[in-house]
Amino acid sequence: MLTASLRLNTRTPVAPVNPRLFGSFVEHMGRAVYTGIFEPGHETADARGFRSDVADLVRELGVSIVRYPGGNFVSGFKWEDSVGPVDERPVRLDAAWHSIETNRVGIHEFAAWAASAGVEVMQAVNLGTRGVAEAAELLEYCNIPRGTALSDARRANGADEPFDIRVWCLGNEMDGPWQIGHKTADEYGRLAAETARLMRFVDPRIELVAAGSSNAEMPTFGSWERTVLTHTAGLVDHISVHAYYEELDGDADSFLASAVGLDRYLDEVAQIIDEVRAEAGIERPIGISVDEWNVWYQTRFNEVDKEPLLTGEWNEAPRLIEDEYGVTDAVVVGSLLNSLLRHGNRVSMANLAQLVNVIAPIRSEPGGPAWRQTTFHPFERTARFARGEILEVDVSGAPVVETQKYGAVPVVDAAATRDGDDVVLFLVNRSTTDVLALSVEIPDVAGLALVDAETLTVPDGLDRHASNTATEPARVGLVRLAGVEVSSESGAAAAGSAAVSATLPALSWSIIRLAATAAAETLPAATSASSSAASPSDSSDATTSSLGDTRA
Secondary structure, eight states: OEEEEEEEEOSSOSEEOOGGGGEEEOOSSTTSTBTTTBOTTSTTBOTTSBBHHHHHHHHHHTOOEEEESOSGGGGGOOGGGGSSOGGGSOOEEETTTTEEEOOSSOHHHHHHHHHHHTOEEEEEEOOSSOOHHHHHHHHHHHHOOSSSHHHHHHHHTTOOSOOOOOEEEEOSOTTOTTSTTOOOHHHHHHHHHHHHHHHHHHOTTOEEEEOOOSOTTSTTTTHHHHHHHHHHBTTBSEEEEEEEEOOOTTOHHHHHTHHHHHHHHHHHHHHHHHHHHHHHTOOSOOEEEEEEEEEOOHHHIIIIIHHHHHHSOOEESOOOOOOOOBHHHHHHHHHHHHHHHHTTTTEEEEEEEOSBSSSOSEEEOTTSOEEEOTTHHHHHHHHHHOOSEEEEEEEEEOOEEEETTTEEEESEEEEEEEETTEEEEEEEEOOSSOOEEEEEEEETOOSEEEEEEEEEOOOTTOOTTOBOOSSSTTSSOOEEOTTOEEEEEEETTEEEEEEEEEEEOSSEEEEEEEEEHHHHTTSOOSSOOEEEEOOOOSSOEEEEEEOOSOOO
16 A cells, blocks of 8 residues: 655645636537537427537536637638528538538527526637638627627627627637648737737727647747747737647556646746746736646547548538547546646636537437536536635655656645635545555644545446446446545644545545534535544644545
8 A cells, every 4th residue: 555645735825716727618529519519309408409418417517618619610710600590501611620510509509508507608719711800800799789780780680788708719729730720920929919909909808818839749839839929928818728638558657647747838838928928028917728628539539530530521510539538537637637726826717628529528419318427527526616725735745656758756646725614635546556545734724524525436347447328327436435534633732733544546536525623514515424523632622533435
């Protein structure tokens, strides 16, 4: 058995928890929209044709903001095609994904769906085949209340009130040779700056996201960011990061250390932002928008699946990168969420790509069920319970795993948040073979008790690739984490502290929720907790609480 110790810094929080860290992404790609969120005729479809079963899962997932409509799709998108009477909208070729786009779902429909699902819209504009004027016209259509040709056209099309979209992406992955309208950093930087200026004239309230590198392995990474920010610093509020991870050649250890790669990527981008702002004397802060991130088996797509897609027939909503996620993938997603929390002082928003069917936590079948993939669970729990302030976690007391890609990495990956008297731990055991006996010191917090503890790990009788399917939608999920104990001390001789001990299964993502003793007795929990008082010493009061081993 491995052992590790962690210590929380409760005095100097990293940053407040930003709800926009828990965003997602809906692109007109594959079955994300059609037979994903939208399927007229489905038994759960509402009057507008949107699937209620999928919408229920989106609300459960806890998504706060959704990027739309792309992605690569947006670089060939004519926004005018997606408004007006549905039966009069043109059917177009989508060259990005070799598909037929019917435009049955457009800006009005998506905005209405987002409002009903309780999510904010993050709108992307086409800077591939179009430019400054078209972006400003779309903004006018969406956000100006009335009295202009475009705002009155929106009202005539059924939306009397503006959509009031506040976050706008200035194109997508313009550094990529695969992108329609691919540009050099100078070309894109100048176009993004001019677009930003005009859009701010139209609506000065908006937030703008400049397109950063498509990934950290791009040959232009770093120089792209510096050039783009030299043009746009002072005009934009965020620069994007796209980050996808996959297991290659059975190297599970490197895959499970993916959060180390994301940590380094975010640190490099943050340093570049600071350097450019200092050189230009720009006071306006610039956040990092991780507006695409996930596990994606991209090698398989590029080497096996892409060629038939690009040379086959043009079809509506083809099945495209519908990766089926196993336990290992879910643990990695949980650790990537930890990385986003750890960088909460620099990451201004993040979007899990994507939401439904396309490399997504939610899957659906045409005319059939919708279900949660394994990756749904760490995202839902983190989005639900990460509240208040992000705490720094010292993992120096942890053994390491040797990896081919990242070198020696701690066996435990951790993040923590504190909201008043509530403390939540988000924990990953990266070892594929050994359980981990973990102790966590929480100084300056007295009177904590256990509310709940859950884990996602390999179910009995299955392997680390076990997944959920349409016929077995609940094969992998959260179960009670047994044997968690909390001791808490307070009194005249101490400012108060708490200690948590837990045993994390091999290859697992876990969440431990703590609260002040009185609150813990009344808070609802996914699993029940019990507590018992220990004998007090002469200088402090000590209490211990624990969970049994009943499964959820």
